[in-house]
Amino acid sequence: xxxxxxxxxxxxxxxxxxxxxxxxxxxxxxxxxxxxxxxxxxxxxxxxxxxxxxxxxxxxxxxxxxxxxxxxxxxxxxxxxxxxxxxxxxxxxx
Numbered sequence: 469x470x471x472x473x474x475x476x477x478x479x480x481x482x483x484x485x486x487x488x489x490x491x492x493x494x495x496x497x498x499x500x501x502x503x504x505x506x507x508x509x510x511x512x513x514x515x516x517x518x519x520x521x522x523x524x525x526x527x528x529x530x531x532x533x534x535x536x537x538x539x540x541x542x543x544x545x546x547x548x549x550x551x552x553x554x555x556x557x558x559x560x561x562x
Contacts, residue, residue, distance in 0.1 A: 471534040471543045475550035479523035479530050482550065483509050486521050489546050490539075499539070513538060528553035 475482060483504065490499045490511050499511035499519055511519040517538040524531050532550070534543040 469536065469540055471536075471540070471547065473532045473534075473547040473550060474526060474529055474553055475532060476529040476553045477550060479507060479525065482523050482530055482532055483521070485549070486546065489549070490519065490542065511539075519543070526553075 477485070483506075486509050487501055487504070491501060499513035499517075501509060502512045502518075503510045507524065508520065508522045511521075513519060515538075517536065519534065519536040519539045519542075522533045524533075532547065534547075536543060
């Protein structure tokens with residue numbers, strides 16, 4: 469399943485947090501980092517299950533996309549730890 473979230477963090481910060489979160493905070497489905505780069509991280513978990521995260525810049529911050537079959541709940545928990553971008557200023561007069 470594909471998951472998507474937008475955050476105010478930089479791509480590097482998101483991936484650094486992901487490395488810690490998926491290797492240390494998901495004990496029932498522990499995952500190890502298999503490969504990574506400046507815009508992605510691939511984790512391998514229980515039974516060889518793969519978890520892939522990709523990041524890209526947006527106008528408001530960073531878009532994070534996650535793909536997996538087993539780690540859906542963990543991705544949701546991870547996304548909930550990321551700050552959301554500030555609401556855009558509409559410029560309305562008060």
